Amino acid sequence: MSEKINVVICSGTACYVMGASEILLLEEHLGDEARARVEIEGTSCLGFCKNSLNGKAPFVTINGQLLSSATLPNVIQKIQELLDAEHK
Amino acid sequence: MSDSSTAATFIEVGHQQLFKYSEGAGGDTFLSRKNDSDGRVISVLSDGLGSGIKAGVLSTLTATMALKFVALDIPIQRAAQIIMDTLPVCKERGISYATFTLVDIEPNSCVRIMEYDNPPYLLVRENTVVEPIKSCTRISRKNKRTGPAHEALLYYSDYRSRPGDRLIFFSDGVTQAGMGTKAFPMGWGAASVQDLILGKIAQEPDISARELALAVVQGAQQHDAYRAKDDISCAVIYFRNPRELLIMTGPPNNPEHDGEMARNFKAFPGRKIVCGGTTANILSRLLGKPVRLMLKNLDPCVPPMSTMEGADLVTEGIITLGKVAEILERGAGVGTLAGSGKFEEQAGENGATRIVDMIRDSDRIVFMVGTKINEAHQDPNMPLELEIRRNVIKKIQMLLARQYLKEVLIRYL
Numbered sequence: 001m002s003e004k005i006n007v008v009i010c011s012g013t014a015c016y017v018m019g020a021s022e023i024l025l026l027e028e029h030l031g032d033e034a035r036a037r038v039e040i041e042g043t044s045c046l047g048f049c050k051n052s053l054n055g056k057a058p059f060v061t062i063n064g065q066l067l068s069s070a071t072l073p074n075v076i077q078k079i080q081e082l083l084d085a086e087h088k
Numbered sequence: 089m090s091d092s093s094t095a096a097t098f099i100e101v102g103h104q105q106l107f108k109y110s111e112g113a114g115g116d117t118f119l120s121r122k123n124d125s126d127g128r129v130i131s132v133l134s135d136g137l138g139s140g141i142k143a144g145v146l147s148t149l150t151a152t153m154a155l156k157f158v159a160l161d162i163p164i165q166r167a168a169q170i171i172m173d174t175l176p177v178c179k180e181r182g183i184s185y186a187t188f189t190l191v192d193i194e195p196n197s198c199v200r201i202m203e204y205d206n207p208p209y210l211l212v213r214e215n216t217v218v219e220p221i222k223s224c225t226r227i228s229r230k231n232k233r234t235g236p237a238h239e240a241l242l243y244y245s246d247y248r249s250r251p252g253d254r255l256i257f258f259s260d261g262v263t264q265a266g267m268g269t270k271a272f273p274m275g276w277g278a279a280s281v282q283d284l285i286l287g288k289i290a291q292e293p294d295i296s297a298r299e300l301a302l303a304v305v306q307g308a309q310q311h312d313a314y315r316a317k318d319d320i321s322c323a324v325i326y327f328r329n330p331r332e333l334l335i336m337t338g339p340p341n342n343p344e345h346d347g348e349m350a351r352n353f354k355a356f357p358g359r360k361i362v363c364g365g366t367t368a369n370i371l372s373r374l375l376g377k378p379v380r381l382m383l384k385n386l387d388p389c390v391p392p393m394s395t396m397e398g399a400d401l402v403t404e405g406i407i408t409l410g411k412v413a414e415i416l417e418r419g420a421g422v423g424t425l426a427g428s429g430k431f432e433e434q435a436g437e438n439g440a441t442r443i444v445d446m447i448r449d450s451d452r453i454v455f456m457v458g459t460k461i462n463e464a465h466q467d468p469n470m471p472l473e474l475e476i477r478r479n480v481i482k483k484i485q486m487l488l489a490r491q492y493l494k495e496v497l498i499r500y501l
Contacts, residue, residue: 011381012365013405013474014464016391024386042381044394044404045365049464057464 004039005082008061012045015058022072023058034079097251098330098451099129099193101493102297103323104305108139109315115143116259116321117151122493129193130158133323135206135259136186150186158192164202165225168242172227189257200246207278209257215289220245253327256285261320262304266311276311297324332358333450337405338458338477339366340501349501350374352456361443364405372396387438403439409480411440416487452495455481459500
């Protein structure tokens with residue numbers, strides 16, 4: 001049984017204002033297959049906004065990998081890429 | 089620090105009003121104020137003759153005058169005389185255009201009450217009704233020509249308050265609710281109102297002033313078959329043990345003070361709210377309790393709440409606090425019963441409405457504000473301007489002290 005893909009969405013102030021409010025609706029926008037394979041978590045603060053070297057908010061981590069300037073489409077795309085990589 | 093804060097009792101002033109059905113403005117006015125310096129509380133309830141805007145203007149006039157005169161230490165009987173002389177009198181009915189019940193609570197616990205034409209007040213002490221002796225003064229108006237044929241009767245009483253006392257006063261929309269119906273031809277009646285009040289207190293000995301006032305108004309509304317036949321107003325003044333609330337928001341300017349912040353949080357004797365992700369993270373790290381974000385029932389405008397063991401509520405910071413200030417400024421639905429009397433946002437419950445509910449159920453609110461500024465919030469690319477935390481808290485403090493008569497302390501870290 002393959003492991004779940006861990007998605008952590010930061011909903012701190014900067015992230016929320018820059019688009020996390022939309023990304024938090026991720027589960028509704030995933031296909032059935034993706035939804036079953038993904039474990040979605042939120043957090044009140046990841047702390048990445050404090051260092052500009054991390055890029056811009058909103059921040060999402062997917063299996064620990066940081067995604068800056070995240071959007072709902074590119075988070076879904078990243079998840080799909082991981083799922084596709086498994087199928088190969 | 090006022091006496092009422094260092095003493096065990098806190099004076100909680102709660103009131104609820106419901107306008108006459110389909111009237112846009114209320115004919116009853118309730119005003120209250122508390123002196124920061126000495127804790128003196130002055131409250132006035134006035135009922136304008138009839139209903140609607142004309143009654144509202146006159147009751148506002150009466151209540152405002154009464155409040156100001158008493159605050160300026162004009163002797164209470166003299167204040168009443170001036171008001172009586174100023175108020176116009178209805179030619180046909182021969183009575184003043186507005187009633188009043190005026191309550192003056194000195195910091196030394198002496199309570200003085202002046203009543204004119206409102207239903208008599210109730211003093212409930214240890215689950216029984218106590219009746220202080222009232223002296224009656226006849227006031228004749230200066231202008232005999234326009235004055236009524238009969239004189240006005242003013243009732244004055246005073247007593248020493250004790251912890252646990254409840255003072256309840258209301259307009260005749262309460263006692264006369266249901267008047268003219270088969271079940272209650274003479275209205276709900278003072279005795280039945282008293283029964284309801286004593287029943288509620290017996291059921292819930294710590295019932296807050298706000299909830300009791302609400303229960304009375306709801307009872308009256310029920311007797312009017314949910315269409316208020318007159319403006320219904322009830323005020324309750326409860327001499328209680330203060331309910332304390334801590335709102336901790338913002339990381340300390342100096343990270344070396346994180347430990348002190350966590351210790352203060354843990355040691356606080358009342359309920360606790362954490363506002364802010366970074367703040368929550370610091371507490372989580374130092375207290376060893378995880379923070380979990382709640383992804384259900386997301387609100388479109390207010391960031392989601394979290395849970396943390398040891399905190400009653402965890403929310404996001406500045407956006408939520410801004411919303412709290414907004415809600416407090418708008419005020420409760422005065423003249424309407426919004427749901428159960430709680431503030432209602434369009435979409436239901438969110439971090440801001442939860443904070444406001446907890447504030448309203450508390451008497452003393454302590455803000456511990458970290459002053460570290462998050463540069464990411466000042467990024468010019470941000471779509472909206474984020475206020476500085478200190479300013480929002482100051483605004484909330486002013487609203488709570490002036491409009492809600494809460495005691496608010498702010499500590500900066």
